[in-house]
Amino acid sequence: xxxxxxxxxxxxxxxxxxxxxxxxxxxxxxxxxxxxxxxxxxxxxxxxxxxxxxxxxxxxxxxxxxxxxxxxxxxxxxxxxxxxxxxxxxxxxxxxxxxxxxxxxxxxxxxxxxxxxxxxxxxxxxxxxxxxxxxxxxxxxxxxxxxxxxxxxxxxxxxxxxxxxxxxxxxxxxxxxxxxxxxxxxxxxxxxxxxxxxxxxxxxxxxxxxxxxxxxxxxxxxxxxxxxxxxxxxxxxxxxxxxxxxxxxxxxxxxxxxxxxxxxxxxxxxxxxxxxxxxxxxxxxxxxxxxxxxxxxxxxxxxxxxxxxxxxxxxxxxxxxxxxxxxxx
Numbered sequence: 202x203x204x205x206x207x208x209x210x211x212x213x214x215x216x217x218x219x220x221x222x223x224x225x226x227x228x229x230x231x232x233x234x235x236x237x238x239x240x241x242x243x244x245x246x247x248x249x250x251x252x253x254x255x256x257x258x259x260x261x262x263x264x265x266x267x268x269x270x271x272x273x274x275x276x277x278x279x280x281x282x283x284x285x286x287x288x289x290x291x292x293x294x295x296x297x298x299x300x301x302x303x304x305x306x307x308x309x310x311x312x313x314x315x316x317x318x319x320x321x322x323x324x325x326x327x328x329x330x331x332x333x334x335x336x337x338x339x340x341x342x343x344x345x346x347x348x349x350x351x352x353x354x355x356x357x358x359x360x361x362x363x364x365x366x367x368x369x370x371x372x373x374x375x376x377x378x379x380x381x382x383x384x385x386x387x388x389x390x391x392x393x394x395x396x397x398x399x400x401x402x403x404x405x406x407x408x409x410x411x412x413x414x415x416x417x418x419x420x421x422x423x424x425x426x427x428x429x430x431x432x433x434x435x436x437x438x439x440x441x442x443x444x445x446x447x448x449x450x451x452x453x454x455x456x457x458x459x460x461x462x463x464x465x466x467x468x469x470x471x472x473x474x475x476x477x478x479x480x481x482x483x484x485x486x487x488x489x490x491x492x493x494x495x496x497x498x499x500x501x502x503x504x505x506x507x508x509x510x511x512x513x514x515x516x517x518x519x520x521x522x523x524x525x526x527x528x529x530x
Contacts, residue, residue, distance in 0.1 A: 221267030355468025355506025
């Protein structure tokens, strides 16, 4: 955990070392206005965060390959003019970007929170979301809607469409959407979505839309399902890996466009776009609920975002919640 008292000094050190060059303890101490012993203590925090650091007696400290940090100026510069969110919060670490927006009072609609690291990142069904430092995108958007929960039907699926559009805008093609909230590439998880609602179920409600995208995952990370990242896809497609600031800007831009019109259009506007990217269409799948497993042919989704399954020649409809889909073995 980064202590608040010395956070500013630590962040300045991080930005100095992010260029990938060697910096001596004496140089760093002079630039930061601290002793070499204090520099050493901050360097230990970097290693605790999982940042790969090398040191040589005659040269000093170095982050091999450098480190691309999220920066508000770079994100805003990569967005269309005038489209920046009213408040963009970038945290070195937090429990989760969703929790930050939920627990912080007085934030305006469309506030965006990004973090370099999450200490308690979450996916659906209480699963942990692995969140190493400065490797991926952990992003949440706060939005308020009138009309209650019914207005939000299908929102998580529409968010999936927005993510595919953002990825395509930075050159990443061929992703698919698994109902209700996963983004896949070749059946491996690339990104996930977590929506959390509060407020009046029949009146004004507040929704926090969380998006996690794997960008540069360490190969030995322990995750309980097949996964991939942007770096691996870019290598396969012979593309340059998009920088995280540009990817964050693309995601914010697409999410804002979606959220600004979702209440008036509903999911029906995004239904066909979702179907165009849907995983397992016309394939045998199994739908798992808390108490049952139903297997059949996945036909798509209806205008509310409910899953359509053909079971023994009969159509069955499944709504969101604690439901997941698996390809039938």
